Amino acid sequence: MDGSEPGDGQGFSRRDFLRGAATGAVVSSLVGQASAADPPAPSASAPIVSGAVTAQLMVNGHRLQVVVEPRTTLLDALRDGKAPDGKPIDLTGAKRVCDRGACGSCTVLFDGKPVYACSVLALDALGHAITTVEGLGDVDRLHPVQEAFVQHDALMCGFCTPGFVVAAAGLLKANPHPSPEEIRRGLGGNLCRCGTYSRILEAVAEAARTGKGA
Numbered sequence: 001m002d003g004s005e006p007g008d009g010q011g012f013s014r015r016d017f018l019r020g021a022a023t024g025a026v027v028s029s030l031v032g033q034a035s036a037a038d039p040p041a042p043s044a045s046a047p048i049v050s051g052a053v054t055a056q057l058m059v060n061g062h063r064l065q066v067v068v069e070p071r072t073t074l075l076d077a078l079r080d081g082k083a084p085d086g087k088p089i090d091l092t093g094a095k096r097v098c099d100r101g102a103c104g105s106c107t108v109l110f111d112g113k114p115v116y117a118c119s120v121l122a123l124d125a126l127g128h129a130i131t132t133v134e135g136l137g138d139v140d141r142l143h144p145v146q147e148a149f150v151q152h153d154a155l156m157c158g159f160c161t162p163g164f165v166v167a168a169a170g171l172l173k174a175n176p177h178p179s180p181e182e183i184r185r186g187l188g189g190n191l192c193r194c195g196t197y198s199r200i201l202e203a204v205a206e207a208a209r210t211g212k213g214a
């Protein structure tokens with residue numbers, strides 16, 4: 001939005017995450033093996049995964065088994081992945097636009113922090129809590145940030161909206177009372193081609209004001 005680094009209001013930026021996420025595939029949390037409690041880290045002794053494997057991800061509070069290859073991104077796994085029985089995962093809330101860590105439409109929360117799902121390998125999400133827009137609220141029970149977006153008419157085509165909503169939810173969780181500047185910075189990794197920025201900023205400020213966003 002303003003050219004600043006995308007962040008979560010706590011000094012963590014999604015571009016920082018991209019640098020850290022460039023790790024090798026870790027398989028200690030694959031189905032049938034012990035869960036990884038720590039963030040994935042490159043290890044010389046880590047087994048190399050060369051084909052499709054069934055990974056168990058924690059998405060929106062549920063265990064999700066999905067068949068992935070080492071190159072499969074988290075976004076691919078969520079949107080186009082399949083369970084071992086062939087059923088589609090079909091979590092399409094995170095959108096694919098640039099597919100290269102530039103637009104924020106694919107934003108999900110990774111242990112509560114906004115990240116670009118197109119730039120995280122699915123295997124690097126093992127042992128971490130992933131929240132997609134589907135996990136925040138639904139049509140019958142909107143998340144306060146979603147409610148504020150509706151009240152402030154903060155969308156046009158809506159394609160960027162899930163990414164903004166997830167980024168805003170992550171921001172307010174980390175910083176329930178952000179200043180306008182902190183909101184701008186927190187949403188700095190998300191782009192809206194329709195140009196609804198002022199209404200988005202108003203909506204997030206409103207969610208923060210009511211204290212319901214966190």
Ligand code: FES
Pocket residue numbers: 095096097098099100101102103104105106107116117118119
């Ligand atoms: S689709 Fe992931 S940042 Fe654009």
Ligand code: FES
Pocket residue numbers: 154155156157158159160161191192193194195196
């Ligand atoms: S509302 Fe259309 S891209 Fe943001």
